[in-house]
Amino acid sequence: MSKPKISIITVNYHQREVTGELLRSIQSCTYPNMEVILVDNEQLGDDTPFYQEILPKVQVINSETNLGFAGANNLGMQKATGDFFFFLNNDTVLGEGVIETLLSGFSIPDTGAVCPVIRYAENPEKIQFAGFTPIHPLTGRNSLDQMLSDQPWKESYYFHGAAVLIPREVVEQIGEMPEEYFLYYEELDWSQRLRDLGLKIQVGQEVSIMHKESISTGKNSPLKVYYQTRNRILFMRRNANSFFVFLLFFLLISLPKNWLKLRQAHAKAFRRGVLDALVFQKSGWTDPVEFSIPR
Structure with missing residues (x-):
């Protein structure tokens, strides 16, 4: 039985060495049907040879202007040919078996997007994300759920933009990632569009990725x-x-x-x-x- 095609989309912003580490982790994955699209944001030169030395089949899109997180991912989607879009931050590391496990989450009825557990790269025992709580109507804030349950899947109110797998057909219904935000909150808004259709977001608790949080913007800048x-x-x-x-x-x-x-x-x-x-x-x-x- 053929495997659905996965388009991995990642965005680089002046961090080619960090992005290279992600590409090395993708190179180690054995999933048989995927493409990798790298959007190099605000790139005035061309680092394609550097990236292709690590991952020969990576497709590099150079953008001279800074399109932001949403704009760059949207550009990547426009070039992607997969049945699923797998958005990965460039400061993550992908482990073996993650794609296969996440795909299995779509067997849960009404699932529109799935995420892995996200762990801190500097302390892999510590969980950064195992789900999101709803946005509070007064404060406009929400919290990261950092606790695992005893079930393989757990529903989350929003997905995490650092690592989320979404079917192409769902994106065609909710539209592209909202570019008004440029940075932060865009994945929460996009998640809301998905939930407005009656679809659910699941977190696969048996797989995780490593995340070097806030490398681009600083943890408290x-x-x-x-x-x-x-x-x-x-x-x-x-x-x-x-x-x-x-x-x-x-x-x-x-x-x-x-x-x-x-x-x-x-x-x-x-x-x-x-x-x-x-x-x-x-x-x-x-x-x-x-x-x-x-x-």
């Missing part, structure tokens, strides 16, 4: 603060049952709290995120250099 702040508001505007209730909580509780506790650079990034979301209604890319300039 002003860049991360800006996009998470702006996109939290954008997500709630698009998806909350009562955006006004969230906005009231945000302005009276969250904004004063964060304004006082954040360090100067982070406070400026937080302020920019709030202003761009509520006043200027800005989405997409924002130059991170501007975070250091008072507005």
